[in-house]
């Protein structure tokens with residue numbers, strides 16, 4: 001089968017074999033790319049019209065017990081200036097975001113032991129109490145099933161935990177021995193079982209990634225059948241072991257976004273910050289590859305530069321309102337608009 005036929009098959013069946021994915025990823029041409037992106041945009045428009053969902057990202061701590069080789073927050077990075085927001089500061093971010101139209105707040109952070117279950121549940125409950133019409137998404141790493149259950153019972157709606165790579169050997173080259181793919185996957189299956197709208201995902205162009213591992217990522221995404229998928233280019237951070245590695249390709253990221261949209265038609269698919277950092281039009285190009293979500297930063301401006309996952313991460317000093325106005329202009333320039341809604345996954 002040629003690549004166009006494979007893309008059509010993916011659209012019809014929602015699946016391809018590993019070898020078919022490998023063929024697509026290793027031999028796609030500019031025409032195949034255009035074809036995939038056009039299909040992906042059409043599929044997204046059928047579900048979401050020209051509306052883009054926004055999520056207010058609150059990067060509430062950059063303290064992390066884990067040591068992922070790619071991440072600027074890793075505990076071995078002694079050059080990082082650490083911070084954590086107080087509960088009141090987190091609530092202030094929501095207070096700024098709500099009148100701007102945000103109806104989802106994403107609490108993202110390193111795996112900071114200070115924020116134990118009681119503290120996290122208390123924060124989630126407070127947000128839900130103050131903003132009952134809003135969704136809360138958590139992105140706080142690996143926890144026991146019991147902890148995830150407590151957070152769900154406290155009112156958290158969604159959880160983002162990228163699987164990073166679905167190949168165990170590749171996973172072991174990106175993480176210290178204490179972190180395993182098996183444990184990451186278990187967390188994802190636990191989250192799904194509990195009832196969270198669950199997001200997995202991976203970086204494009206991470207060191208040691210191959211077309212085979214990407215094919216395995218796509219097969220794992222098919223198997224997990226998540227409600228959200230986060231895909232963005234790997235970008236090096238100078239104070240990590242991967243500081244001198246080459247950044248991931250924007251073009252391949254866009255192609256993979258399109259394939260994921262074609263495979264999981266209803267999935268919530270962000271045009272990620274990493275994509276917007278790697279190319280100044282990255283988020284627009286992501287939308288024009290089938291993405292339907294953007295996650296503007298609601299963190300206080302003075303901490304944004306400290307949440308440096310990779311070098312040059314977008315961290316403008318602009319206030320949330322200004323940032324959103326700029327984003328609205330950008331999505332309008334390509335024929336879309338921002339929606340004031342929770343933007344839940346629709347079965």
Ligand code: SAM
Pocket residue numbers: 070071072073108109110111139140141142160161162164202203232233234235236237274309310
């Ligand atoms: N600690 C939580 C976790 O592990 O899920 C949430 C925060 S973590 C910083 C969020 C995501 O950032 C990771 O899943 C990873 O894919 C991404 N990330 C980290 N370092 C990156 C880099 N150098 N380039 C691109 N993305 C990166």
